[in-house]
Amino acid sequence: xxxxxxxxxxxxxxxxxxRLSCAASGFTFNMFIISWVRQAPGKGLEWxxxxxxxxxxxxxxxxxxxxxxxxxxxxxxxxxxxxxxxRAEDTAVYYCATVNRxxxxxxxxxxxxxxxxxSS
Amino acid sequence: xxxxxxPGTLSLSPGExxxxxxxxxxxxxxxxxxxxxQKPGQAPRFLIYGASSRATGIPDRFSGSGSGTDFxxxxxxxxxxxxxxxxxxQSGDSPYTFGQGTKLEFK
Numbered sequence: 204x205x206x207x208x209x210x211x212x213x214x215x216x217x218x219x220x221x222r223l224s225c226a227a228s229g230f231t232f233n234m235f236i237i238s239w240v241r242q243a244p245g246k247g248l249e250w251x252x253x254x255x256x257x258x259x260x261x262x263x264x265x266x267x268x269x270x271x272x273x274x275x276x277x278x279x280x281x282x283x284x285x286x287x288x289x290r291a292e293d294t295a296v297y298y299c300a301t302v303n304r305x306x307x308x309x310x311x312x313x314x315x316x317x318x319x320x321x322s323s
Numbered sequence: 324x325x326x327x328x329x330p331g332t333l334s335l336s337p338g339e340x341x342x343x344x345x346x347x348x349x350x351x352x353x354x355x356x357x358x359x360x361q362k363p364g365q366a367p368r369f370l371i372y373g374a375s376s377r378a379t380g381i382p383d384r385f386s387g388s389g390s391g392t393d394f395x396x397x398x399x400x401x402x403x404x405x406x407x408x409x410x411x412x413q414s415g416d417s418p419y420t421f422g423q424g425t426k427l428e429f430k
Binding site: 240247309310316 | 353366414415
């Protein structure tokens with residue numbers, strides 16, 4: 204059974220940093236792209252970042268480019284999202300999700316979400 | 324690509340048929356269009372991919388159709404657990420974008 208668990212959320216001041224973790228099991232971890240998708244309070248979904256199975260390729264939305272860094276440790280079946288220079292508009296629930304590339308690029312299995320609140 | 328979902332809210336009763344629309348600002352390559360269901364306080368659930376293929380374990384009352392710029396999610400006979408928010412998502416062109424959602428509520 205595939206399991207995805209997000210952690211590391213919390214309250215941080217504007218300009219601060221936070222690191223989210225995504226631990227996964229139940230599949231061959233290093234074969235899959237992992238993405239982060241966020242949802243601001245009462246709003247829709249926004250793709251944030253993605254990383255290839257090997258970790259050699261990373262992608263970020265323009266809204267977080269230069270501030271967020273995605274990485275992975277395949278020996279620990281874990282993906283990380285390092286968030287720096289946080290802004291109020293980064294306040295959201297951050298979901299980690301596996302990517303299915305069978306026919307397109309879809310978010311198949313999701314974590315429960317980690318709430319990040321940026322406020323003074 | 325901007326995805327516009329309609330209606331914003333759909334009020335129906337269990338047993339009725341639900342039809343949700345997703346319109347793209349330009350043609351979605353290869354009809355790479357997916358649908359997700361989200362209930363309050365929960366993560367989204369993957370329902371449909373490639374516009375019309377059901378994901379693993381999704382009941383056959385859920386069906387997707389459409390091509391190009393116009394796509395539809397149909398729920399043939401609503402069950403109580405189907406009342407939720409539904410999002411479409413395109414992966415025909417980067418960045419991969421979501422619609423703003425349609426809320427399916429009890430009438």
